[in-house]
Amino acid sequence: MxxxxxxxxxxxxxxxxxxxxxxxxxxxxxxxxxxxxxxxxxxxxxxxxxxxxxxxxxxxxxxxxxxxxxxxxxxxxxxxxxxxxxxxxxxxxxxxxxxxxxxxxxxxxxxxxxxxxxxxxxxxxxxxxxxxxxxxxxxxxxxxxxxxxxxxxxxxNAPVRFLVSGMGDALSTYFEARATSNSYSNVNAGLPCGYREGVCGEAKGTNTALALAALCYQTLMKDGLKAKISCENKCVTQALENIVEANILLSGLGFESGGLGGAHAIHDGLTILEGTHKYYHGEKVAFGTLAQLVLENAPMSEINEVLNFCLEVGLPVCLSDIGVDRLSQEDLMAVAAKACIPEESIHAMPFPITVESVAAAIKTADTIGSNHKKNRGV
The missing domain is CATH 3.40.50.1970 (Rossmann fold)
Structure with a gap:
């Protein structure tokens, strides 16, 4: 291999x-x-x-x-x-x-x-x-x-929203790398140089990349809120240092050498909705991560941990959090179809993907996130 x-x-x-x-x-x-x-x-x-x-x-x-x-x-x-x-x-x-x-x-x-x-x-x-x-x-x-x-x-000294958005992007890293590893899919580290012409590098991810992706997630859970507070106060603490490393280095190595999965593909699908355009990449990826976890039927304990983290640092957990207050069935299917085009990373998931299953995961994740906010009084 x-x-x-x-x-x-x-x-x-x-x-x-x-x-x-x-x-x-x-x-x-x-x-x-x-x-x-x-x-x-x-x-x-x-x-x-x-x-x-x-x-x-x-x-x-x-x-x-x-x-x-x-x-x-x-x-x-x-x-x-x-x-x-x-x-x-x-x-x-x-x-x-x-x-x-x-x-x-x-x-x-x-x-x-x-x-x-x-x-x-x-x-x-x-x-x-x-x-x-x-x-x-x-x-x-x-x-x-x-x-x-x-x-x-x-x-x-940069706006806090940038740091939090980076945490949203980093949040997906472990779950996408885990899925890619389980499916033995190819990773970006194997791609040839030059402008892409439909040629995919035949290379799988390494154990090193998966371990870094896991450390990225652990760091977010441990230091995310403290880092946000540090940035709000425009000061550098060890927690901020750790989250900067997680957002840029651990997530960067994790996504490129560990692989992308459902979260980023669902992000790409969501971009067809005009309401999402004023939200940052990482903010939409955070919701995409929740949808991926629903798609793979992850344990509710894992989903709740991600939901609690998102609410703690201020990341989206439902569609209304990314500017989508109403989503028709037609629009939902269009988002799912966009996420499922042949070249999308969602096909790195370790099971067959259909437009219908992705649409169901998005709708269910939205409901779970909305209910979690209500239960938390947010």
Missing amino acids: RKAFISPSKYVQGEDELLNLGYFVNLFGKTALLIAHSDDVSRVKDKLDSTKRKFGIEFVESGFRGECSRQEVARLKELAKDKSCACTIGLGGGKAIDTAKCVAEGEALIIVPTIAATDAPTSHSAVLYTEDGAFDDYAYFKQSPSVVLIDTSVIA
Whole structure:
């Protein structure tokens, strides 16, 4: 059996770590292309200026236009070439990070998240969009970022909702990896590089990835609420450090090398409902996790543990929590059908999948979550 595991070459996390960014730039040269939204640059400008002086490096500002499109990637590649940039830095949220991945193509790449809202920073994949923001394609590169650098003091000063959304994304990691392991399905770590053309890498997940996914879940249960309170107070505690690691590193390694399952596919189905569009990825994945647990007939004790955690930190537990107050049978079946298209990760579940069974799981999860809220007086 062929197995695969992929990870960044170096992961560094701590307070004020942005002050050391210049050290990592110097591993490649003196000039780095900085791909970041102007607002994110403004948030950390003092630290960027300090690390430039300390390590004698230069940042080439990219004027990032905010969309990870083929046109923007081509423009930035040309800029990096013209300015003889030795490496690429993706600083900020998902779009800047994915654009940096596409520009670097797996070479000399430093990722600096300013929020802990998803597990994308460690991965070797990116999502491409059109210029007007519609989905275009997935891209996979030969290796993960060279360096992932996390400044937890920056994370602590970001809006709390980002951290909580990241916990929602991380919440699915163990359950999806468990399902993928039980079904012996392929994982993203085996995918070839380049823009995807329907070719899937034939590689299964490792025991290491499953263990990391389990640790991710354990960390959320132990430190999630304390980390949220720390972020509300804009301070760094050990609990916050642990949750940042869970949201970004443990979940990132867990999803890519452990596999995705029903939760993310149900998330993708839910995106066809207009009411969900103002909610973050991790918020919708949290409900998708509950629906996956119903789909696989998980023990009620496990479902209740997830429900209690979600309510504790402020994650959705029912459809109304993600902007869907009414769902017709027609819309429900459309969501389920979208979640079940052939290329979706729901087919990694260790049993046959039908549109009807997924629709039933979504409807049942919604009722269980709504009732749990009422019983808890929420």
